[in-house]
Amino acid sequence: MISLVEVSHAFRGRAGAVEALAEVDLEIGEGEFVAVIGRSGCGKSTLLRLIAGLITPSSGRVRVDGVMVTRPRPDVAMLFQQPALLPWRSVRDNVLLPAEILRLPRPAYAERAQELIETVGLAGFEKRLPHELSGGMQQRAALCRALLHRPRVLLMDEPFSALDALTREELAGELQRIHMDLRPTTVFVTHSIQEAVLLADRVVVLSPRPGQVRKIVEIAIPRPRSFGHNAHLEEVTEHVAELHELLLT
Amino acid sequence: MRTPRVVAPFFGVVGTVAVWWLATALFHIRPLFLPAPPDIVSAFRRQPAYLLHEAWATVTETIIGFGIAAAAGLGVAVVLAASRTVERALLPLFVALNSVPKVSVAPLLVVWLGFGPRPKIFMVVLICFFPVVVATMAGLSSTPAELSDLVRSLSASWWQTYVKVRLPWALPQIFVGLKVAVSLAVVGAVVAEISNPNRGLGAVIVLSGTSFDTPLAFAAIVLLALISVVLFYLVASAERLLLPWARAITG
Numbered sequence: 001m002i003s004l005v006e007v008s009h010a011f012r013g014r015a016g017a018v019e020a021l022a023e024v025d026l027e028i029g030e031g032e033f034v035a036v037i038g039r040s041g042c043g044k045s046t047l048l049r050l051i052a053g054l055i056t057p058s059s060g061r062v063r064v065d066g067v068m069v070t071r072p073r074p075d076v077a078m079l080f081q082q083p084a085l086l087p088w089r090s091v092r093d094n095v096l097l098p099a100e101i102l103r104l105p106r107p108a109y110a111e112r113a114q115e116l117i118e119t120v121g122l123a124g125f126e127k128r129l130p131h132e133l134s135g136g137m138q139q140r141a142a143l144c145r146a147l148l149h150r151p152r153v154l155l156m157d158e159p160f161s162a163l164d165a166l167t168r169e170e171l172a173g174e175l176q177r178i179h180m181d182l183r184p185t186t187v188f189v190t191h192s193i194q195e196a197v198l199l200a201d202r203v204v205v206l207s208p209r210p211g212q213v214r215k216i217v218e219i220a221i222p223r224p225r226s227f228g229h230n231a232h233l234e235e236v237t238e239h240v241a242e243l244h245e246l247l248l249t
Numbered sequence: 250m251r252t253p254r255v256v257a258p259f260f261g262v263v264g265t266v267a268v269w270w271l272a273t274a275l276f277h278i279r280p281l282f283l284p285a286p287p288d289i290v291s292a293f294r295r296q297p298a299y300l301l302h303e304a305w306a307t308v309t310e311t312i313i314g315f316g317i318a319a320a321a322g323l324g325v326a327v328v329l330a331a332s333r334t335v336e337r338a339l340l341p342l343f344v345a346l347n348s349v350p351k352v353s354v355a356p357l358l359v360v361w362l363g364f365g366p367r368p369k370i371f372m373v374v375l376i377c378f379f380p381v382v383v384a385t386m387a388g389l390s391s392t393p394a395e396l397s398d399l400v401r402s403l404s405a406s407w408w409q410t411y412v413k414v415r416l417p418w419a420l421p422q423i424f425v426g427l428k429v430a431v432s433l434a435v436v437g438a439v440v441a442e443i444s445n446p447n448r449g450l451g452a453v454i455v456l457s458g459t460s461f462d463t464p465l466a467f468a469a470i471v472l473l474a475l476i477s478v479v480l481f482y483l484v485a486s487a488e489r490l491l492l493p494w495a496r497a498i499t500g
């Protein structure tokens with residue numbers, strides 16, 4: 001579904017070029033959930049923005065569904081660290097924004113928006129403005145918006161990192177359910193090893209600048225998974241330890 | 250304990266008036282230099298119809314001028330912000346024009362526009378126009394990066410981005426410009442009236458100077474202050490009504 005071949009990216013700045021990614025090769029299958037971890041500044045956001053078509057690589061090829069990415073595609077949705085809701089729109093109208101921009105039939109999508117809003121537990125808050133919601137609720141609304149037009153690829157850039165620990169866990173659980181349900185191909189950037197192990201089929205570890213694929217770790221634990229107690233505690237602990245080691249050295 | 254929002258300003262005004270009154274009484278200041286509050290009230294009560302009539306002239310000039318400046322300022326800023334090239338071509342000119350002291354062209358306005366209300370309205374427009382343009386352009390270029398990325402990742406057209414994100418995001422800053430403009434508007438009207446005193450409270454002040462009627466001048470000044478405050482609160486209330494979300498993003 002997503003393929004990166006020898007992708008490098010450098011930002012030209014005043015103090016010369018900053019090499020953000022170097023020679024990244026990555027294949028992500030349809031419906032797969034891939035987590036990307038790495039130290040801050042190692043090019044995780046750059047990787048996502050390349051797949052999203054928000055920037056084009058300095059060299060190498062990025063393909064989504066076999067097509068070279070040169071600009072954003074409507075079937076690739078993005079979720080950012082900030083909820084990025086429009087402050088003057090109600091929750092429902094924020095969720096419906098993609099339908100408006102992509103000129104999709106409103107009645108059908110209004111229904112879908114309602115379903116999504118109920119799925120993430122925002123029922124009763126449809127008419128509220130974003131500033132009347134907590135950070136966690138805002139991010140739930142942003143998740144609904146990202147899912148509204150049934151994107152085939154979901155790109156998430158540290159979507160829960162601005163939230164408190166408990167809300168993070170809750171939202172991670174919800175994301176797992178949604179992924180099992182709708183199966184979008186998902187690339188999930190996080191700096192939480194636990195989150196990566198809970199959610200991902202594979203975890204890509206990037207090395208510090210310039211970002212390179214250091215290792216790809218398979219997480220073969222059956223779903224649904226959960227934080228806390230579970231039958232695969234040993235495997236989880238092992239993976240966490242391994243990823244820890246990879247990040248620190 | 251919470252007090253209603255009007256209580257503190259109310260006591261501020263009452264206190265100031267009391268101190269002023271006390272000072273004029275204690276130091277035997279003659280009304281010609283500084284009239285006591287009752288002198289001003291009686292100056293108003295001697296000819297209320299005349300003062301209100303002149304005040305109304307000032308109010309209409311101010312409102313018409315402010316309206317024109319707001320509309321023109323918004324229009325110009327929207328066009329300027331739409332294209333980098335146009336912005337670069339015209340912005341330096343606007344900055345240069347804005348640094349001309351507007352008061353200095355008041356006598357010229359009479360030459361160009363005659364003696365009626367038109368030179369006064371034009372002065373108000375001159376003074377109000379630039380704050381609106383500058384604030385609107387600042388607002389239009391302050392769209393947060395994550396919102397631009399969001400609409401770009403949805404392949405929004407330039408027009409969709411403009412109408413659905415940039416313009417609404419600029420509204421709180423546009424109101425900042427409008428509030429600056431409205432508080433300058435009355436100044437513009439009075440300056441023009443003083444340089445060409447046939448109508449309005451500016452004319453009243455000039456007239457009172459020639460007849461040494463200081464309490465009358467103060468009555469006119471108090472009316473001007475009231476007009477300014479009321480107009481400002483009208484704009485501020487419009488903002489609170491139209492943009493209940495604005496406080497959330499301006500912090």
Ligand SMILES: Nc1ncnc2c1ncn2[C@@H]1O[C@H](COP(=O)(O)OP(=O)(O)O)[C@@H](O)[C@H]1O
Pocket residue numbers: 011012013018019020038039040041042043044045046047209
């Ligand atoms: N627009 C940009 N201009 C210049 N340098 C940038 C830009 N965006 C990111 N960088 C640099 O590229 C590197 C990788 O950034 P990023 O992908 O945001 O890292 P991460 O998301 O892993 O923290 C960093 O060193 C950062 O300073």
Ligand SMILES: [Mg+2]
Pocket residue numbers: 044045046157
């Ligand atoms: Mg980042």
